[in-house]
Amino acid sequence: MNKRVWKQSIVLAWMTAGCGLMGGGGGGVGAATPTNLAPTAGAPTSGGTAVSPDAELRAMVTEALSPQLCPKLLGSFVGLPGESDARGPAAGATASVGRWWIRRCEARTVGDRMELSIGGSGWTWIDREADGFRVRQYLLFDASASLGADVTVGYDRARRVASLWMTPASGVQATITPRGMVNVEAQGFFASVLGGVAAVTGTSVSDRARTQAAELGSTQLRDRLGAGFTMTIGLERHQVDFMVGALQRGEVPERPYPASEGGPWLVNQRSMVWPGGLDVVGPVDASQGSLGLDVALEEGDGVVIRAVCAEPLTRYLDARFRDPVATPAAPTGDTLAELTQGSRERHLTLPTQVAGGRCPLVLTFSTRGGSALPARLRYRVAPEVPGAVATPPVARRVRVQIVGVSVTPRNANGHAWDLVGGEADVRVITASVPLRRELDRTPVVADHNDVTFGRWLPSAFDVARDLPLRFTVVDDDATTEEVIGSADLDADALARATPELSLPVRTAGAVPVQTATLRLRIEPLR
Numbered sequence: 001m002n003k004r005v006w007k008q009s010i011v012l013a014w015m016t017a018g019c020g021l022m023g024g025g026g027g028g029v030g031a032a033t034p035t036n037l038a039p040t041a042g043a044p045t046s047g048g049t050a051v052s053p054d055a056e057l058r059a060m061v062t063e064a065l066s067p068q069l070c071p072k073l074l075g076s077f078v079g080l081p082g083e084s085d086a087r088g089p090a091a092g093a094t095a096s097v098g099r100w101w102i103r104r105c106e107a108r109t110v111g112d113r114m115e116l117s118i119g120g121s122g123w124t125w126i127d128r129e130a131d132g133f134r135v136r137q138y139l140l141f142d143a144s145a146s147l148g149a150d151v152t153v154g155y156d157r158a159r160r161v162a163s164l165w166m167t168p169a170s171g172v173q174a175t176i177t178p179r180g181m182v183n184v185e186a187q188g189f190f191a192s193v194l195g196g197v198a199a200v201t202g203t204s205v206s207d208r209a210r211t212q213a214a215e216l217g218s219t220q221l222r223d224r225l226g227a228g229f230t231m232t233i234g235l236e237r238h239q240v241d242f243m244v245g246a247l248q249r250g251e252v253p254e255r256p257y258p259a260s261e262g263g264p265w266l267v268n269q270r271s272m273v274w275p276g277g278l279d280v281v282g283p284v285d286a287s288q289g290s291l292g293l294d295v296a297l298e299e300g301d302g303v304v305i306r307a308v309c310a311e312p313l314t315r316y317l318d319a320r321f322r323d324p325v326a327t328p329a330a331p332t333g334d335t336l337a338e339l340t341q342g343s344r345e346r347h348l349t350l351p352t353q354v355a356g357g358r359c360p361l362v363l364t365f366s367t368r369g370g371s372a373l374p375a376r377l378r379y380r381v382a383p384e385v386p387g388a389v390a391t392p393p394v395a396r397r398v399r400v401q402i403v404g405v406s407v408t409p410r411n412a413n414g415h416a417w418d419l420v421g422g423e424a425d426v427r428v429i430t431a432s433v434p435l436r437r438e439l440d441r442t443p444v445v446a447d448h449n450d451v452t453f454g455r456w457l458p459s460a461f462d463v464a465r466d467l468p469l470r471f472t473v474v475d476d477d478a479t480t481e482e483v484i485g486s487a488d489l490d491a492d493a494l495a496r497a498t499p500e501l502s503l504p505v506r507t508a509g510a511v512p513v514q515t516a517t518l519r520l521r522i523e524p525l526r
Contacts, residue, residue: 070105092253098124119144140179156250166229174222256378265382282362290384296345300375302368308333309359338491369434403519404452412513
């Protein structure tokens with residue numbers, strides 16, 4: 001490649017990489033380890049042959065990179081991986097279990113070296129057991145890091161991949177300070193006794209856990225940042241990517257959505273979210289055109305996806321970090337989708353306005369209300385492809401009418417509903433699953449297997465808070481109430497719904513049997 005064209009490509013890539021470290025990252029602070037790197041100034045070797053350093057090129061790239069880094073990094077949410085054995089490119093597909101919110105950043109060129117200092121607050125999920133005690137919770141923290149890095153470049157002509165490496169030259173200074181309480185659980189009799197002795201002697205087990213978490217977190221952050229950084233530019237698809245860790249020349253990070261699917265993306269990640277937690281992605285910039293979100297739930301009961309303005313989210317997070325025990329109201333934003341277990345992958349067009357106004361857009365992911373399991377999901381944000389079919393956004397609030405029910409002539413055991421061979425005496429009971437309370441009971445319609453109610457439920461429902469709604473259809477005789485079956489209305493069903501929706505009513509048990517069909521009418525409220 002012509003040296004002048006190569007220089008222009010590097011500078012142009014950094015000028016146009018929409019999300020800097022975060023957007024290129026699809027994975028944030030990864031766990032890759034450096035291999036085959038020359039001691040400090042040299043680029044990684046290829047096939048055992050050292051790549052000759054070009055001092056002029058390195059100086060130019062360092063000077064061009066330093067003023068661009070912090071404007072792209074400030075305010076972003078860098079993904080923090082869990083404990084994984086993934087190394088090299090595979091580390092790019094590791095699920096994040098927390099975020100580092102970058103609030104402070106300074107980058108400058110000193111000689112031929114970049115001096116970088118970053119800091120901010122964050123949260124991460126920890127699940128550790130030692131000496132009979134277990135910590136399993138989200139941990140809030142403040143973190144800061146500083147390093148001096150040598151910048152080197154390389155190009156793999158066969159793969160058409162340009163690489164830029166930032167290698168720490170003299171170690172990394174990193175500190176993590178936990179915020180708030182660390183909840184420690186005793187896992188056995190002796191641990192319980194030790195915990196009691198510590199309390200009597202004034203040595204708090206929680207304080208000891210905070211100290212250990214600080215030491216462990218600081219060590220891990222130093223080790224990960226000490227592995228250096230790799231930025232890659234795939235000239236085939238104009239894809240810019242970034243990860244913490246050292247990749248070989250020509251290697252690119254693996255991502256949950258392969259590069260062969262569609263054009264260049266801004267975000268391409270995988271995350272784990274535990275009940276009560278929040279994952280945050282962005283800000284994403286839609287000023288240059290419409291953006292699309294591809295998302296799939298891989299594990300868990302379900303996840304709620306919202307679009308939130310960056311400013312109210314900043315105020316909320318600031319309040320949480322000022323006082324870790326405070327419970328300020330989280331910004332609700334606009335609900336984009338609710339994925340449930342077994343739901344298909346979704347494609348959504350991101351809104352240009354949130355809550356009626358334009359603002360820098362942040363995406364949040366949280367588990368559904370009442371869920372006891374963590375959710376693992378993958379997602380990709382990319383410019384919308386002309387002609388792509390987006391799933392209609394889910395309304396934030398809806399009204400629901402029970403139109404009617406059609407019951408099969410016989411129950412799951414093959415018998416008539418009434419002892420004397422008559423038809424069912426149908427009633428529908430509606431409850432909110434996350435709120436755990438009954439909402440409505442229809443009147444009983446006696447001796448009819450095909451019933452029309454035309455009954456509006458008594459209030460409008462908040463999709464994120466009140467759904468799923470569970471409809472239990474019963475045969476309400478004078479002395480017994482036999483359950484015909486049940487059906488759930490969730491946000492995923494709403495996204496597929498026309499104004500009228502039919503849900504199969506099934507029995508419980510290992511092999512559910514459909515015993516009725518419930519007909520609903522949905523009225524979205526914006």
